[in-house]
Amino acid sequence: MSSNKKKFLLEGKTKKIYTTDNKNEIIIHYKNNITALNGLKNKSIQDKGMINNAITTLIFKFLNSCKVPTHFIRKINPIEQLCYKVNMFPLEFIVRNIVYGSMSKRLGIKEGIIINHPIFEIFYKNDALNDPLINNHHAVFLDIISYKELNIIHNISSNVNTLLKEYFLNKNIILVDFKIEFGKYKNNKILLSDEISPDTCRLWDKKTMKKLDKDIFRKNGDDIMDIYMEVLKRIG
Known part of the structure; x- marks a missing residue:
């Protein structure tokens, strides 16, 4: 099992990605940002990252249970989840x-x-x-x-x-x-x-x-x- 020691890898509009001590896994950190119009409209809203992480976790757990191949492994904390590293x-x-x-x-x-x-x-x-x-x-x-x-x-x-x-x-x-x-x-x-x-x-x-x-x-x-x-x- 990964010990989830993380190192910053990259950042997008609404998420940050970190590597772990397992080269085949990453940590996805959900930011509080919400964007629209290809990023031209951008706002930070308190707890938004936590809510999106929670919703995505529930949906990916459901899809995993239906044998859909996803990158989701598990939720780590309110704003982060462990996923397989993909290109x-x-x-x-x-x-x-x-x-x-x-x-x-x-x-x-x-x-x-x-x-x-x-x-x-x-x-x-x-x-x-x-x-x-x-x-x-x-x-x-x-x-x-x-x-x-x-x-x-x-x-x-x-x-x-x-x-x-x-x-x-x-x-x-x-x-x-x-x-x-x-x-x-x-x-x-x-x-x-x-x-x-x-x-x-x-x-x-x-x-x-x-x-x-x-x-x-x-x-x-x-x-x-x-x-x-x-x-x-x-x-x-």
């Missing part, structure tokens, strides 16, 4: 069940329309290019990933969507869409990584259609922590 693909994978946000704007389709067959999108993580929407062929051409790996990720994403739609619906929450990321473990096994929380999902209350996610922050709402706590309360 992340610089890609974001979006799964959409209801038309909303950028998809509505791009295609001129009214928000709120249910998508009968979930739509999968890929965004290239590149701040200088504002994370452009790409397709499978672009990703392979950029030498980021192979078609075989994309197929594996598509299958995992489809399974995660099926599992999480039911998981949230049992808490009277509709899963509108969500962003997930993947990385390769030491044996090149692809693992679901990063986090799953109201930062990365669009969640609506089943009865009232009230937003239970980061859209509240995007639209300058000031009750974001009450919303996140509500999600934690329901799934916890």
Whole structure:
């Protein structure tokens, strides 16, 4: 078992990553930051990291119990978790069940329309290019990933969507869409990584259609922590 002696490795918008005395494991530290508009909007909110760590822990534990391959090992403390160290693909994978946000704007389709067959999108993580929407062929051409790996990720994403739609619906929450990321473990096994929380999902209350996610922050709402706590309360 790792003794979790940590050394700073890198820092992102909402998390810090530390190495451990086990070269195959890392510690993910959840910061109190919340960001939007590709980081242009950034705010620190007390206890936000603790809540996102708690929500992500519950969801990854559930996915692990369903045999989904994830990087999550265990929660260490209120703001940190131990995970397998992976080489992340610089890609974001979006799964959409209801038309909303950028998809509505791009295609001129009214928000709120249910998508009968979930739509999968890929965004290239590149701040200088504002994370452009790409397709499978672009990703392979950029030498980021192979078609075989994309197929594996598509299958995992489809399974995660099926599992999480039911998981949230049992808490009277509709899963509108969500962003997930993947990385390769030491044996090149692809693992679901990063986090799953109201930062990365669009969640609506089943009865009232009230937003239970980061859209509240995007639209300058000031009750974001009450919303996140509500999600934690329901799934916890």
